[in-house]
Structure formats: C-alpha cells, structure tokens
Amino acid sequence: MPQIAIDTRWDGIAGIQRYSREVLPRLKTPWVPLGLDGDHLAPADALRPVPTDRLIYSPGYNAFVRAPRELLTMHDLIQLQTPWPGRAKYLAYYRLVVRPVVRRTGAVLTVSETSKALVEEWLGDASVRVVNAGIGCSDAFRADVPPAPANDPYLMYVGNLRAHKNVAVVVDAVARVPEARLRMLLPAREHEEAQRMAMARGIAPRVELLAGIDDDELARQYRGAAATVMPSTLEGFGLPALESVMTGTPVLFWSGCAAVAETVGDRGTALESATDVDEWATAIRLALESPRRVKAPAAGYDWDATAARIDEVLGELAPSGR
Missing domain, CATH: 3.40.50.2000 (Glycogen Phosphorylase B;)
Structure with a gap:
C-alpha cells in the first residue's frame, strides 16, 4: 500500500x-x-x-x-x-x-x-x-507557433483581477494610448468586472476578453502579441511571463516584482514604477511601435x-x- x-x-x-x-x-x-x-x-x-x-x-x-x-x-x-x-x-x-x-x-x-x-x-x-x-512550461509554448490573427497590434494579459495583479495601471495606460488594443485571458466569472473597468475608461471597443482556451491557442495569442503585460506587485513565480517569453514575446513588468524579474531577465522591459500610468503608457507605445522578438530561455523549465x-x-x- x-x-x-x-x-x-x-x-x-x-x-x-x-x-x-x-x-x-x-x-x-x-x-x-x-x-x-x-x-x-x-x-x-x-x-x-x-x-x-x-x-x-x-x-x-x-x-x-x-x-x-x-x-x-x-x-x-x-x-x-x-x-x-x-x-x-x-x-x-x-x-x-x-x-x-x-x-x-x-x-x-x-x-x-x-x-x-x-x-x-x-x-x-x-x-x-x-x-x-x-x-x-508546456511544449505548446514555443517560438515557431503561428500567431493569432489580428487586424491591429495588441497587448496580451493573462491572469485575474486580484489586487496584487495590479491590472488597473495597464487599463489606465491603454486609455492613454489610442492605438493600443488589449486581449485579456481571465476567469469567465471576472469578465463582467473587466468590462466595467474598460467601459469606465472608454476603451471597451479596444479590449477583448478571452476564457477557456487551451495551451495551443494561448501560445498563439502570446505569439501574436506585441508584448505581454504583467504589472503584478507580488508573484511566487509568474507563469504567464515564462509562457510569453517561450513564444518569443517580450514582457512589460514592474522591476520590483522579484519573481517575474527572475523569470524574464532581459527578455522584456522592467518598469521603475508599479503605479505610474505615464511610464506604462510610454512602454506600451514603444512596444507597439517597435515590436521585437526575444530568445526563449535555453533550459530549466x-x-x-x-x-x-x-x-x-x-x-x-x-x-x-x-
């Protein structure tokens, strides 16, 4: 036994x-x-x-x-x-x-x-x-996956709306960048709250909410994005950051979130402030104007x-x- x-x-x-x-x-x-x-x-x-x-x-x-x-x-x-x-x-x-x-x-x-x-x-x-x-990290997340279709460049967010995820700073920043579009993979139960956030800032037409997709589709969503945003103030690891860089998509994150910084390294942009909307808007604008690919970690995950x-x-x- x-x-x-x-x-x-x-x-x-x-x-x-x-x-x-x-x-x-x-x-x-x-x-x-x-x-x-x-x-x-x-x-x-x-x-x-x-x-x-x-x-x-x-x-x-x-x-x-x-x-x-x-x-x-x-x-x-x-x-x-x-x-x-x-x-x-x-x-x-x-x-x-x-x-x-x-x-x-x-x-x-x-x-x-x-x-x-x-x-x-x-x-x-x-x-x-x-x-x-x-x-x-699932084998689905790799740099050679086909990107998800998109008419315009977009940012990717994967997570939830809990306080430590600090999502509001990204939503506020997107409101200041008229060309920015945001796709958010959230639990279905949080979609109504996310819609309220987007409507309150007048950006509902530029925010697409996703739920219930498998790893293969999620990898395509990461791959098609100009960048993944992960503004968390606290994380134990930050799996979305790893999944994103494994597909070659850089991550915008707060430098003070040590776990995400440990995962991303130089495969993204570390922002000095977790709450400065102007700084996040600038980083988002640059990511959309000059999209880049990053090299996946060699091993270890x-x-x-x-x-x-x-x-x-x-x-x-x-x-x-x-």
Missing part, C-alpha cells in the same frame, strides 16, 4: 491548479488520492480528519492540523501581503496551521528562488529544508524535472513508499 496520500482537489487551468494538473500525473512515487471532497480552501477544512499513517502531499498551501506530516507547496506568501483587515485571517492560518505542519514535516516545496528566500525568512527555522522544485524533484523529497520523507 502506498505510504503517500495526495490532495487532488487542486484542479484547474491556472496557478496552483495548473501546477497540480501538470505535476501529479508525472510523479513516479506510488500514491493514492487523499479522498476528501468539499472546498479545500474553506477554513474548517484544516480541521478535518486525515490519515495519520501516511505522508500527505499537497500541490498547494492547504494544511491539516491533524496531519503528523504533510509536504506542502508554498508557491508564494502573497496572502500575507493582502490589505488589512483581510490579512488577519491569513496571518492566523499561516501561524497556527501552516507553520507547525511545515516544521513537523521538516521540509516544504516552493517554485522559485525568490519564493524560497521568502519562505525561509518567514519560517525562521534552519532545520526545515525549503526546496525549490521549480516549475515547468521542465515539468518532468519538477516532478522528479518532488519525487526525491517524497522518497526522503516516506522511503517505504518508493
């Missing part, structure tokens, strides 16, 4: 859900589903009974108070940066649930060197090994390699499960 149970409730097309969908089928370590239903992010979920004779692995940060050992994947600490008073519940959860579980287990996974440093600082416990398992690193840690924590 496998000695590892995995919480398989992280399932979807973006973020941690995407990570889970890519990693779990690639694991070589024998495992079984944890078998829980319900909302894995509900506060009471942390109190649910779980097996005590197995190591639990979660592709995300959801921890169980009763788990003797649980290997978590802490992609970032963004929740601890949310505005007050909303931050209070996250501070309590991370202090009373996540930190004790991580310390009992003696190891935790993350996805970038930026997040690794932040998690180590937050833990404040040198006995816990923080492992950067990295992240991968491979889902098989990420799964192999996770397998290694799982094997160390539960050697009888190998």
Whole structure:
C-alpha cells in the first residue's frame, strides 16, 4: 500500500491548479488520492480528519492540523501581503496551521528562488529544508507557433483581477494610448468586472476578453502579441511571463516584482514604477511601435524535472513508499 496520500482537489487551468494538473500525473512515487471532497480552501477544512499513517502531499498551501506530516507547496506568501483587515485571517492560518505542519514535516516545496528566500525568512527555522522544485512550461509554448490573427497590434494579459495583479495601471495606460488594443485571458466569472473597468475608461471597443482556451491557442495569442503585460506587485513565480517569453514575446513588468524579474531577465522591459500610468503608457507605445522578438530561455523549465524533484523529497520523507 502506498505510504503517500495526495490532495487532488487542486484542479484547474491556472496557478496552483495548473501546477497540480501538470505535476501529479508525472510523479513516479506510488500514491493514492487523499479522498476528501468539499472546498479545500474553506477554513474548517484544516480541521478535518486525515490519515495519520501516511505522508500527505499537497500541490498547494492547504494544511491539516491533524496531519503528523504533510509536504506542502508554498508557491508564494502573497496572502500575507493582502490589505488589512483581510490579512488577519491569513496571518492566523499561516501561524497556527501552516507553520507547525511545515516544521513537523521538516521540509516544504516552493517554485522559485525568490519564493524560497521568502519562505525561509518567514519560517525562521534552519532545520526545515525549503526546496525549490521549480516549475515547468508546456511544449505548446514555443517560438515557431503561428500567431493569432489580428487586424491591429495588441497587448496580451493573462491572469485575474486580484489586487496584487495590479491590472488597473495597464487599463489606465491603454486609455492613454489610442492605438493600443488589449486581449485579456481571465476567469469567465471576472469578465463582467473587466468590462466595467474598460467601459469606465472608454476603451471597451479596444479590449477583448478571452476564457477557456487551451495551451495551443494561448501560445498563439502570446505569439501574436506585441508584448505581454504583467504589472503584478507580488508573484511566487509568474507563469504567464515564462509562457510569453517561450513564444518569443517580450514582457512589460514592474522591476520590483522579484519573481517575474527572475523569470524574464532581459527578455522584456522592467518598469521603475508599479503605479505610474505615464511610464506604462510610454512602454506600451514603444512596444507597439517597435515590436521585437526575444530568445526563449535555453533550459530549466521542465515539468518532468519538477516532478522528479518532488519525487526525491517524497522518497526522503516516506522511503517505504518508493
């Protein structure tokens, strides 16, 4: 019987859900589903009974108070940066649930060197090994894909409308550049809010909202864009930035977002301010007037390699499960 149970409730097309969908089928370590239903992010979920004779692995940060050992994947600490008073519940959860579980287990996974440093600082416990398992990129994202059709040059945004994504600065900047068009891949539930944002600035005809497209189509959308905009103030990694540069499309980003800067390097434009609309408008105008292609990273972003690193840690924590 496998000695590892995995919480398989992280399932979807973006973020941690995407990570889970890519990693779990690639694991070589024998495992079984944890078998829980319900909302894995509900506060009471942390109190649910779980097996005590197995190591639990979660592709995300959801921890169980009763788990003797649980290997978590802490992609970032963004929740601890949310505005007050909303931050209070996250501070309590991370202090009373996540930190004790991580310390009992003696190891935790993350996805970038930026997040690794932040998690180590937050833990404040040198006995816990923080492992950067990295992240991968689908083979669909490559420079030779055909670009999506477009009558005019456009910018690409992929993500959501949460506060740390800082989308408003891009929408405001697009309003100042009459020739700018913006395509936004957002969860369908956020389309109405995005439409309101565009209408309030008088740019609704220049904003196209996308949802539910597969990797092949997303790669074409990146490839057809003059640039991808990623104005985030906080990220654990920033997968859209990687996907964009893998197709040869540069990224406009805030220089203070260390994880995105780590991923993009010189394959884009680092803006000095996260909130200066004029600076973003200037960068957008230049990207549209003088489009360029960038060279994809040579190596280092491979889902098989990420799964192999996770397998290694799982094997160390539960050697009888190998």
